[in-house]
Structure formats: structure tokens, C-alpha cells
Amino acid sequence: MTATLVLTAADLARVLRRRGVDAVMDEAIAGLTAAFRDHDGDATVLRKRDGFIYPTGTLEWMPLLDRGGHSFVKIVGYHPGNVASARVPTVLSTFSQYHTETGHLAVLMDGVIPTAIRTGAASAIASRVLARPDSRVLGLIGCGAQAVTQLHALSRVFPLERVLAFDVDPGAAATLAARSVARVPIEVVELPALEADSDIICTATSVEAGRGPVMTGERTRPWLHVNAVGSDIPGKTELPLALLRASLVVPDYLAQAEVEGECQQLAPHEIGPDLIAVVKDEAGHAVHRERRTVFDSTGFSLEDRVMLELFVGHASALGLGRRLVIEGGGGDPLDPYVLVGSPD
Amino acid sequence: MTATLVLTAADLARVLRRRGVDAVMDEAIAGLTAAFRDHDGDATVLRKRDGFIYPTGTLEWMPLLDRGGHSFVKIVGYHPGNVASARVPTVLSTFSQYHTETGHLAVLMDGVIPTAIRTGAASAIASRVLARPDSRVLGLIGCGAQAVTQLHALSRVFPLERVLAFDVDPGAAATLAARSVARVPIEVVELPALEADSDIICTATSVEAGRGPVMTGERTRPWLHVNAVGSDIPGKTELPLALLRASLVVPDYLAQAEVEGECQQLAPHEIGPDLIAVVKDEAGHAVHRERRTVFDSTGFSLEDRVMLELFVGHASALGLGRRLVIEGGGGDPLDPYVLVGSPD
Numbered sequence: 109m110t111a112t113l114v115l116t117a118a119d120l121a122r123v124l125r126r127r128g129v130d131a132v133m134d135e136a137i138a139g140l141t142a143a144f145r146d147h148d149g150d151a152t153v154l155r156k157r158d159g160f161i162y163p164t165g166t167l168e169w170m171p172l173l174d175r176g177g178h179s180f181v182k183i184v185g186y187h188p189g190n191v192a193s194a195r196v197p198t199v200l201s202t203f204s205q206y207h208t209e210t211g212h213l214a215v216l217m218d219g220v221i222p223t224a225i226r227t228g229a230a231s232a233i234a235s236r237v238l239a240r241p242d243s244r245v246l247g248l249i250g251c252g253a254q255a256v257t258q259l260h261a262l263s264r265v266f267p268l269e270r271v272l273a274f275d276v277d278p279g280a281a282a283t284l285a286a287r288s289v290a291r292v293p294i295e296v297v298e299l300p301a302l303e304a305d306s307d308i309i310c311t312a313t314s315v316e317a318g319r320g321p322v323m324t325g326e327r328t329r330p331w332l333h334v335n336a337v338g339s340d341i342p343g344k345t346e347l348p349l350a351l352l353r354a355s356l357v358v359p360d361y362l363a364q365a366e367v368e369g370e371c372q373q374l375a376p377h378e379i380g381p382d383l384i385a386v387v388k389d390e391a392g393h394a395v396h397r398e399r400r401t402v403f404d405s406t407g408f409s410l411e412d413r414v415m416l417e418l419f420v421g422h423a424s425a426l427g428l429g430r431r432l433v434i435e436g437g438g439g440d441p442l443d444p445y446v447l448v449g450s451p452d
Numbered sequence: 453m454t455a456t457l458v459l460t461a462a463d464l465a466r467v468l469r470r471r472g473v474d475a476v477m478d479e480a481i482a483g484l485t486a487a488f489r490d491h492d493g494d495a496t497v498l499r500k501r502d503g504f505i506y507p508t509g510t511l512e513w514m515p516l517l518d519r520g521g522h523s524f525v526k527i528v529g530y531h532p533g534n535v536a537s538a539r540v541p542t543v544l545s546t547f548s549q550y551h552t553e554t555g556h557l558a559v560l561m562d563g564v565i566p567t568a569i570r571t572g573a574a575s576a577i578a579s580r581v582l583a584r585p586d587s588r589v590l591g592l593i594g595c596g597a598q599a600v601t602q603l604h605a606l607s608r609v610f611p612l613e614r615v616l617a618f619d620v621d622p623g624a625a626a627t628l629a630a631r632s633v634a635r636v637p638i639e640v641v642e643l644p645a646l647e648a649d650s651d652i653i654c655t656a657t658s659v660e661a662g663r664g665p666v667m668t669g670e671r672t673r674p675w676l677h678v679n680a681v682g683s684d685i686p687g688k689t690e691l692p693l694a695l696l697r698a699s700l701v702v703p704d705y706l707a708q709a710e711v712e713g714e715c716q717q718l719a720p721h722e723i724g725p726d727l728i729a730v731v732k733d734e735a736g737h738a739v740h741r742e743r744r745t746v747f748d749s750t751g752f753s754l755e756d757r758v759m760l761e762l763f764v765g766h767a768s769a770l771g772l773g774r775r776l777v778i779e780g781g782g783g784d785p786l787d788p789y790v791l792v793g794s795p796d
Contacts, residue, residue, distance in 0.1 A: 109461065109540060117453065117780030121791030129789060153504065160497065160517040167523045167550055169513055173504040179511045183525060183548070185555015190785065193553070196453060197781040197788075200555040204527070206511055209537070211529015211544040216560070220780030224788035253788050280786060287787040436461030436564030437541040441534065442624060443631040444541075444568035444597050445473060447465030 109438045111431035115217035115419060119429050123422040124221070129289050132418070133257075133264055136229040139414045144233070144387035147410065151175050154410060156364040157184075157340075164189060166341055172409040179206040180413045182219055186340055188314035197253055198314060199223055203416045213435060215420055222415035224253055227407055228261030231310060231335035234358060234383055234403035236265050237390045239308050239333035241397070244269040246292075247306030249299070249322050249346075250313035251275040251284040254337055258310040263290035270295065272302040276313075303328050310335045317343030325351030328400070335403045339369045347402065349373050355400040356380045361408040370404040453782045455775035459561035459763060463773050467766040468565070473633050476762070477601075477608055480573040483758045488577070488731035491754065495519050498754060500708040501528075501684075508533060510685055516753040523550040524757045526563055530684055532658035541597055542658060543567055547760045557779060559764055566759035568597055571751055572605030575654060575679035578702060578727055578747035580609050581734045583652050583677035585741070588613040590636075591650030593643070593666050593690075594657035595619040595628040598681055602654040607634035614639065616646040620657075647672050654679045661687030669695030678746045683713045691746060693717050699744040700724045705752040714748040 124132055152174050159168025165187030172180040184201035191198060201219030206212060235243070243266045248255045251273050259271060271294045275281040278296075285294040302309070304327045313322045315338065322338070325348040334355070338346045347370050357374060359365030360383045366372065371379050383403065386393045423429045439446040468476055496518050503512025509531030516524040528545035535542060545563030550556060579587070587610045592599045595617050603615060615638040619625040622640075629638040646653070648671045657666045659682065666682075669692040678699070682690045691714050701718060703709030704727045710716065715723050727747065730737045767773045783790040 114458075114776065114778070116776060116778045117782070117791055118777065118794070120780070121789075121794060122796060124789065124792045125796065129792060158502075160515065160523060162517065162519060162552060164553055165555060167515075167517070167552070167555055169515065169525065171504065171511075171513065173506065173511070175506060179504060181511075181513065181527060183550070183557070185550060187553065187555050190554050195785055196554055196556065197779075197785045200557070200779050200781065202557055202778060206527070206529060208506060208511070209508055209531065210534050210540055211509060211511055211531050212540065213527070213544070213546055216778070218778055218780045221788055221791075252786050256786075256788055283784075283786065287784065287789070289789055432458065432460060433462065434458070434460045434546060434560070434562055435544050436464065436562045437544065438461070440627075440631065441539055441541045442596050442600070442627065444565055444600055445465075445468065445631070445633055447461055447565075448468045448473060450462070450465060452466060452469065 109433050109435050110212050112213045112434045113215045113429050114432050115423050115429045117218035117221055119423055120218055120221045120419055122428055123419055123426065126426060127422060133225060133229065133260055135418055136225050136415065137232050137261065137264065139418055140226065140229050140411055141233055141387060143410055143414045144384045147384050154361065154408065161341060170409040172413050177208060179208055180409060180416065182409055182412045184219060203412055205416055215416060217416060217419060222412065222419060224257040226411040226415045227254055227337055227405065228257030230360060230405055230411055231258055231337065231403060232261035232265045233387060234335060235262060235308055235333055237386050237393050238358065238396055238401040240331050243307035245272065245305050245307045247272045247302040247309040249274050249309060249311045250338060251280040252312065254312035255284060256287050258312055258337065259288055259290045262308060263292055268292045272297045272306060274299050274302050299323065308333045310337060311346040312337040313346060315344065315346060317341060320345045321348040322346045324348060331398050333401045335405055336370050337405045340406055342368050345370050345373055352402060353378060355402045356396050357402045357404055358383055358386055359404040360406055364406045364408060365404045369406040370402065453777050453779050454556055456557045456778045457559045457773050458776050459767050459773045461562040461565055463767055464562055464565045464763055466772055467763055467770065470770060471766060477569060477573065477604055479762055480569050480759065481576050481605065481608065483762055484570060484573050484755055485577055485731060487754055487758045488728045491728050498752065505685060514753040516757050521552060523552055524753060524760065526753055526756045528563060547756055549760055559760060561760060561763060566756065566763060568601040570755040570759045571598055571681055571749065572601030574704060574749055574755055575602055575681065575747060576605035576609045577731060578679060579606060579652055579677055581730050581737050582702065582740055582745040582747065584675050587651035589616065589649050589651045591616045591646040591653040593618050593653060593655045594682060595624040596656065598656035599628060600631050602656055602681065603632055603634045606652060607636055612636045616641045616650060618643050618646050643667060652677045654681060655690040656681040657690060659688065659690060661685060664689045665692040666690045668692060675742050676744050679749055680714050680746055681749045684750055686712050689714050689717055696746060697722060699746045700740050701746045701748055702727055702730055703748040704750055708750045708752060709748045713750040714746065
């Protein structure tokens with residue numbers, strides 16, 4: 109039986125260490141841009157996230173089929189109590205890739221690191237089109253793991269001079285600077301100052317379903333662009349309805365955003381083009397830079413598939429990862445007990 | 453970050469070697485029986501199989517949630533060209549288990565071996581209730597990997613004296629005896645003789661969608677019980693409609709069997725109780741042993757979850773498997789780059 113390439117988080121961290129976090133983030137932004145620009149819905153079949161929702165969190169699956177290529181499945185858990193109860197990330201996940209010819213599990217890898225990177229990269233791409241290119245002040249509402257890569261990605265695309273940070277947990281805001289890899293000073297501020305001064309805002313919170321919004325939207329810049337990253341389950345939204353209605357709202361993947369993104373709050377005619385449409389015509393959408401815009405980022409498997417390929421490419425070049433024969437079938441494929449007779 | 457227990461097919465084969473294939477099959481039959489008998493649809497949430505269907509095969513996901521326990525996902529590929537083109541099994545799969553409290557991937561294991569065993573065990577359980585207890589002649593239509601465990605499981609429950617084997621590929625029929633672990637002689641026969649003489653028949657074929665049935669049903673024993681194992685995609689069926697209509701048809705999991713099992717061919721009123729209902733009242737259903745019956749086995753995640761627990765239990769007791777930290781998050785759970793600074 110063919111082996112499965114297993115890339116652990118430690119392997120992905122080695123890639124980041126050797127290639128540099130900036131270089132990998134730049135590649136993620138370029139890779140996602142190319143995937144959106146070249147996306148063909150007949151060749152690449154997306155499925156919206158589906159899963160189990162229970163009191164402590166959710167476990168969801170995110171499949172993608174590249175016809176004539178590979179299949180991809182991300183399994184992702186969202187458990188907002190993780191950090192406090194178990195000192196593990198709120199978002200845990202693994203990515204897997206399957207040969208379409210045989211169904212063989214070709215790659216299994218950590219999804220925690222690439223999910224954070226691609227979520228940042230997607231915000232950078234949406235902001236590149238929809239925010240003013242001279243945006244200098246970034247506001248971060250929610251200072252957990254996702255804030256690190258939101259800031260990192262945006263710092264690669266904009267000439268940021270100030271980062272304004274707010275979190276309902278003062279500890280998270282206070283430690284963000286120590287976790288940041290972007291070379292921009294971070295100021296912990298109150299929410300009204302953040303809203304009033306930011307050119308771009310990223311919301312990345314664990315607000316409970318039905319307990320939003322996480323900002324007022326009352327005094328904001330006329331050109332404000334918001335990347336709303338936290339919505340990922342039905343009922344959970346972060347932005348006030350009035351701000352959404354005053355903005356061009358660009359969902360990443362409409363079928364999903366309608367169910368679990370900010371778009372839950374909107375009627376179909378209140379929703380703008382999706383991120384793929386925007387990236388396919390960046391110049392045509394630059395007209396929106398002077399008005400308020402919102403990127404409704406629920407996160408979708410096309411982004412994750414790009415990250416899998418990016419990390420697999422680096423790991424192969426660097427000789428990282430291990431190959432494990434996981435699936436049965438060595439020897440006679442018609443004999444499920446064939447391995448029983450093998451030497452121990 | 454907590455480690456993931458990885459059990460490869462070689463590990464599962466070690467369990468089978470040390471415990472014995474008969475003992476493990478007996479445990480599988482007992483474990484599935486208990487799971488069906490004790491099943492509570494409020495505590496254990498089943499989802500029917502969903503997936504991608506493309507010219508060379510299918511890739512499907514089969515999730516299950518035990519409230520207050522673990523979540524389970526099986527990913528399974530069905531690629532009927534595998535044996536000829538790549539010398540790998542038609543059915544490839546992996547099982548994974550997640551902590552419901554955190555979403556952590558607790559276990560990843562081969563699914564090829566346990567899928568074959570549980571499919572056999574399910575047929576043994578259905579046959580134990582619905583076939584005559586003195587059934588001595590077993591017919592196998594389709595002599596691939598699944599036939600090995602159908603025969604094995606049924607040999608643990610019935611006093612089999614003859615096994616009649618038929619496959620459209622004479623090579624598969626000819627080699628079945630060499631692959632069998634049951635101590636019953638196997639005769640390669642033509643289909644009419646198999647149909648006429650069998651007390652129990654198992655159909656486990658890779659017939660293409662729309663190309664069935666794989667037996668005529670014209671001359672069969674009045675008490676014939678059929679385990680129809682091969683149907684697992686929409687359009688694929690193995691049994692003639694007249695035989696289904698003349699039989700009590702027991703699906704394993706109705707919501708799935710209606711879509712991809714023999715039940716596709718039937719109206720709702722033509723379908724009998726499901727396997728769980730039958731096992732919850734074995735004595736009450738023994739009345740059907742003298743008539744024709746069909747077990748419509750599509751395979752469902754409740755069976756797979758039992759097998760995961762069975763193999764994890766043995767592997768733990770025997771000290772088998774390896775623990776790998778796959779998911780990111782060691783150290784500060786709020787820092788997706790935390791591992792980048794670790795020593796290489």
C-alpha cells in the first residue's frame with residue numbers, strides 16, 4: 109500500500125522557520141489570489157461546511173473536489189472554551205488530501221497553522237481591493253490566535269503605522285504585541301477610539317451566537333473596510349446591521365456566508381459580489397475603496413487546499429515530514445487479512 | 453498539544469494476529485449487536501453518507517456524534533478500478549475520532565480492515581435473526597475482499613457445510629479459498645446452482661450503477677436470506693426487484709439505504725424494519741426465518757465507531773500504535789506561530 113505523507117505542526121513550523129514567516133505569508137496571499145482568479149466552479153467542486161453543533165462547540169467537515177486532481181477534506185473544531193479549559197487553540201483542525209483515482213489518503217497535515225495563515229491572507233486580499241491603499245491604522249477587535257495572522261497578513265500589503273487592539277479579555281490584548289510578527293507598534297485601546305481611528309478593522313472574536321455585535325459601527329471612517337472573520341456558526345455574527353447595510357458586503361463563499369456569516373443578517377439583494385468575483389476583476393472593484401466595505405470571511409476549503417499544496421511543496425523540497433503506510437491493502441488487494449500473516 | 457494515536461493497518465494486523473481473527477470477529481459481532489440493541493438516537497447522532505461521485509469512483513464522509521462522548525468521521529473511497537489498475541483495495545478508508553470537548557483528533561486509524569470486518573459482522577447479525585439457524589449452504593456472489601469477511605463472519609454463527617462461490621471474474625472466485633480464514637470448503641459454481649442451493653446468499657460486487665441485478669432470483673429456497681452488501685452509491689443495486697418485493701427487506705440505516713441501497717428500488721411501504729429495530733427485538737423477528745428476507749447493508753458509521761473502539765482497546769492493551777503530535781498549538785494557544793521559535 110502507498111504511504112501517507114504526514115506533516116505535523118512541528119513540520120509546518122520548520123517550514124516557516126526556514127523559509128521565513130513573511131515569505132510564507134506572501135506566498136499564501138499570492139497563492140490564494142491565483143486560486144480565486146483562476147477558479148472554475150466546474151473543475152473545482154466546493155461544498156459548504158457542514159457539521160455537528162453541541163453545547164461546547166462544533167465539529168465540521170469542509171470537502172473539495174478537484175476534478176481530475178485530488179479531493180480535499182478539512183475537519184475543523186471550534187471550541188471557544190479551549191484556551192481557558194485546556195490551553196489549546198480555539199480552532200483545531202487537520203487537512204487531508206486524497207487521490208481521486210484510488211481514494212488513497214495521500215497527505216494528512218496539521219490545519220491549525222495553515223488555517224490561521226490563510227484567514228489572514230484572505231483578509232489581506234479583500235482589503236487590497238476594497239480598502240484604501242494608503243490605509244495606515246488597523247483596528248483589531250479580538251486579540252486571539254487569528255488576530256496574529258490578520259495583523260501579519262495586512263502588514264504585508266499596507267503601510268501600517270498604528271495597530272489599535274481591543275479584546276473583552278484584557279489579557280489577550282496585552283499579550284498581542286509579544287505574539288506579533290509584524291513590525292508595527294500595537295496600542296491597547298478602548299473600542300470607541302478603535303472604531304473612530306481605524307482605516308481597516310478586523311473582527312476575530314469568540315462572541316457567542318446571538319450575543320453580537322462586537323462593535324457599534326457608530327463613528328467610523330467613511331472609507332472603513334472591515335474584515336469580519338469570527339462568524340462561523342449559525343447565529344454567530346460580529347457586525348451591527350446598520351454598518352452592514354451601509355457597506356458593500358463581500359462574502360468569501362456565499363452559500364456558506366448566508367448560513368453562518370454576517371450575510372445571515374442580510375437579504376439577498378443586500379449582499380455584494382463574492383471574493384472570487386472581486387479578485388477576478390480587482391480593477392473594476394477598486395471604485396469601492398472610498399466607501400464602507402465589509403469582507404464576510406467564513407473561511408472555505410479552496411483557501412485550505414492552497415495552503416496544503418504550499419506546505420507540501422516546501423516540506424518536499426526541505427525533506428520534512430514522515431511517510432506512514434496507514435491504510436490496509438499491502439499484498440493481495442482482495443484479502444483484508446493479508447497483513448495478518450506478515451512478520452510482526 | 454495532545455498527541456494523536458495513529459493505528460496503521462500493520463498495527464491492526466498485529467491485533468488480529470495476537471488475538472486471533474476468530475476472536476476479533478466474534479467481538480465485532482458482539483460489539484455491533486450491543487451497539488444496535490442499546491442505540492439511542494438522541495444520544496448518538498448519525499448522518500447519512502455524503503460525498504463526491506466522479507467517473508472513477510466516490511469519496512464519501514460518514515460522521516457520527518456521541519453527545520457527551522466523542523465525534524467520529526470515516527472517510528471512505530470506493531474505486532472499482534483499484535485492483536486492476538493499482539493493486540490496491542476497492543474500498544480504502546480511514547477512521548478518525550475527535551474529543552467533543554476540544555475538537556482534538558484523538559485517534560486516526562486504518563479503515564480498510566475494520567470496514568471489511570464490520571460489514572461481515574453486520575451480515576452475521578442480520579442473518580442470525582432472519583435466516584434459518586440450521587443454514588448450511590452459503591452462496592457468495594462476488595468474491596473480492598468483502599467476500600472474505602462475509603464468509604468468515606457467517607461461519608462464526610452458522611453450521612456451514614458448503615460455500616458456493618461465483619464471480620464474473622473467474623480469477624476472483626478461484627482464489628477465494630486461498631484467502632478464506634473460515635474452515636469450510638469452497639466450491640466455484642455457476643450462478644443458477646448457487647441461487648438454487650443456498651440457504652443464505654451474500655452479494656458483494658462492484659457492479660456498475662444501473663447494470664444490476666447480479667442474480668436472477670428465479671429459483672431460490674423459500675427461506676432464502678440475502679445479505680446485499682454491494683450497494684453504496686446512488687443507482688447501484690444488486691438484487692432483482694421481484695425478489696425484493698417477495699422478501700422482508702431490512703435496511704441497516706434507512707435514510708442511507710433509500711438513497712444508495714437496494715431500498716432505492718422500493719416504495720416506503722415495501723421496506724421493513726431497520727436492523728436496529730430487528731436487533732432490539734430478535735425474538736419477535738425470528739418469525740421471518742421461514743420466508744425470504746433481505747438485509748440491505750449500505751454500511752454506516754455506528755458500525756465503524758464500534759470497530760474503532762474495539763481496535764483502540766486491543767492496541768492500548770498490547771502497547772501498539774504510535775502517538776504523534778499533529779495539530780498545532782503547543783505552548784501559547786493564542787499564538788499560531790508559537791512553534792516557529794522552537795528548536796529544530
